[in-house]
Amino acid sequence: MAASTLQRSRAFKEAERLFLLSSHEQIISTMETQVSNGPTGNSLPNGPVVSTNGSTDDSKTNLIVNYLPQNMTQEEFKSLFGSIGEIESCKLVRDKITGTVPAATTGISAGQSLGYGFVNYVDPNDADKAINTLNGLKLQTKTIKVSYARPSSASIRDANLYVSGLPKTMSQKEMEQLFSQYGRIITSRILVDQVTGISRGVGFIRFDKRNEAEEAIKGLNGQKPLGAAEPITVKFANNPSQKTGQALLTQLYQTAARRYTGPLHHQTQRFRLDNILNMSYGTKSSPSLLPRFSPITIDSMTSLAGVNLTGPSGAGWCIFVYNLSPEADESVLWQLFGPFGAVTNVKVIRDFTTNKCKGFGFVTMTNYDEAAMAIASLNGYRLGDRVLQVSFKTSKQHKA
DNA sequence: TCCAATT
Numbered sequence: 001m002a003a004s005t006l007q008r009s010r011a012f013k014e015a016e017r018l019f020l021l022s023s024h025e026q027i028i029s030t031m032e033t034q035v036s037n038g039p040t041g042n043s044l045p046n047g048p049v050v051s052t053n054g055s056t057d058d059s060k061t062n063l064i065v066n067y068l069p070q071n072m073t074q075e076e077f078k079s080l081f082g083s084i085g086e087i088e089s090c091k092l093v094r095d096k097i098t099g100t101v102p103a104a105t106t107g108i109s110a111g112q113s114l115g116y117g118f119v120n121y122v123d124p125n126d127a128d129k130a131i132n133t134l135n136g137l138k139l140q141t142k143t144i145k146v147s148y149a150r151p152s153s154a155s156i157r158d159a160n161l162y163v164s165g166l167p168k169t170m171s172q173k174e175m176e177q178l179f180s181q182y183g184r185i186i187t188s189r190i191l192v193d194q195v196t197g198i199s200r201g202v203g204f205i206r207f208d209k210r211n212e213a214e215e216a217i218k219g220l221n222g223q224k225p226l227g228a229a230e231p232i233t234v235k236f237a238n239n240p241s242q243k244t245g246q247a248l249l250t251q252l253y254q255t256a257a258r259r260y261t262g263p264l265h266h267q268t269q270r271f272r273l274d275n276i277l278n279m280s281y282g283t284k285s286s287p288s289l290l291p292r293f294s295p296i297t298i299d300s301m302t303s304l305a306g307v308n309l310t311g312p313s314g315a316g317w318c319i320f321v322y323n324l325s326p327e328a329d330e331s332v333l334w335q336l337f338g339p340f341g342a343v344t345n346v347k348v349i350r351d352f353t354t355n356k357c358k359g360f361g362f363v364t365m366t367n368y369d370e371a372a373m374a375i376a377s378l379n380g381y382r383l384g385d386r387v388l389q390v391s392f393k394t395s396k397q398h399k400a
Numbered sequence: 401t402c403c404a405a406t407t
Contacts, residue, residue: 067407115407162406189407202405238406320403349404362404393403 060124061088063131064149066116066187068092069140073113081119084133085126092117115142118149150186150208159186159207161216162237166190166201167228178225179205183212204237238352316344317371318393319363321378323386324348326356336378337363341370362393 068077074092081090094111121127127148135146150156166175172190179185190203207213213236221234321333333346345364348357365371371392379390 160407164405187407191405191407200405202407204407318403322402347404352406358404359401360403389402391403395403 058120059148059151061122061127062118062120062149063127063146064116064118065134066145066147067142068113068115068117068144069142070113070115072139077117077119081130081134084121084130086122088120088122090117090119155209155211157210158236158239159210159213160237160239161205161207161213161234163203163205163232163234164201165230165232166199166203167225167230168199168201170199170225170228172203175203175205178220179207179216182207182216182219184208316342316364316366317368319365319371319375320360320391320393321363322360322389324357324359324361324388325384325386326359328357328361330361332383333361333363336381336383337365337374340365340374340377342366 063081065077065081072092074090077092078087078090081087093114093116095114096111119127119130121130131146131148134144137144137146161179163175170190172188175190176185176188179188184207186206186208188203188205191200192198193200205213205216207216217234217236220232222231224231319337321336324332328348330346330348333348334343337343337346343363343365346361347363348361349359350357363374365374375390375392378388381388381390
């Protein structure tokens with residue numbers, strides 16, 4: 001007991017050192033919950049795997065760690081899990097694409113972490129200890145998951161499903177019940193609105209085997225769950241390692257942008273964002289993109305009188321940008337809106353199969369005045385051979 | 401041509 005307490009203390013200190021966690025108390029309370037509830041979230045087999053070829057059986061020592069913070073490095077990963085016991089090997093899984101953006105630009109090294117990794121301990125007792133100690137640990141915004149890794153094999157690859165159209169009332173457990181008839185579920189998740197916590201009707205199911213996932217698609221895609229009004233869509237999920245360079249760039253920009261929000265003053269933040277862009281392009285914003293005042297300002301102002309603005313959510317003011325070209329990317333939105341003030345987020349909406357812009361995007365700005373000025377200036381702005389339509393985002397497609 | 405679901 002005393003030894004285990006000591007063990008935890010050591011691991012938490014390491015976590016604190018690495019990630020400057022807000023309070024020790026928070027970690028302890030998290031872990032107490034974890035310990036009393038036992039391992040959560042999946043039905044991974046913990047038993048030994050029969051080895052047919054006499055090779056080393058690492059089913060008791062090899063762990064998979066999920067939901068790691070994006071910016072955690074291999075060294076930090078090793079350091080955290082090494083605080084439990086001697087490691088035979090460990091690997092933070094990273095994207096294959098390298099060098100897309102200089103690390104100095106974003107502060108993020110190339111070969112973006114995919115958010116998971118493997119740790120193989122020398123002693124099975126340490127693997128067990130790592131699960132008990134670190135599973136459920138909160139690091140930054142993530143809650144890591146530590147569990148035994150399944151033996152690597154081709155049959156467990158591409159077994160992840162994306163589910164949409166779920167009834168908002170359906171719980172994760174109910175979703176698992178629906179899918180469990182097709183095989184062993186490794187993980188499941190329902191996405192929720194960050195503010196309200198209400199289900200977004202979208203989720204993921206990872207099966208143990210790919211063929212189980214295929215059967216689930218055949219059996220459930222287009223079907224209405226019992227008592228549901230609408231059919232659900234079930235398809236294979238996008239594989240993050242197959243992300244395009246463009247999507248990775250976007251992720252880098254957004255991650256970098258988030259780093260500058262919060263403690264910094266708006267004014268400072270604006271220049272930092274501009275700096276990111278300027279550095280990555282090696283130049284100031286191109287003259288053709290510099291905002292100018294447009295005669296079409298009245299229309300955007302009248303929309304302010306409308307009732308169905310999305311309004312200032314916790315994040316800021318959301319702006320709808322229409323008539324972007326299929327080749328438009330996030331950087332153009334940063335360049336267009338950044339000069340008007342604090343921009344916290346931009347997104348170009350793309351078709352999932354072609355990855356081309358669907359003609360519109362969104363920009364979130366912190367301050368109303370700056371957002372209104374950006375709209376007044378950029379609505380009607382000619383970008384290439386297109387005239388942009390810019391307004392506060394509304395909740396519906398049709399305005400009154 | 402007009403308002404985002406992909407951990």
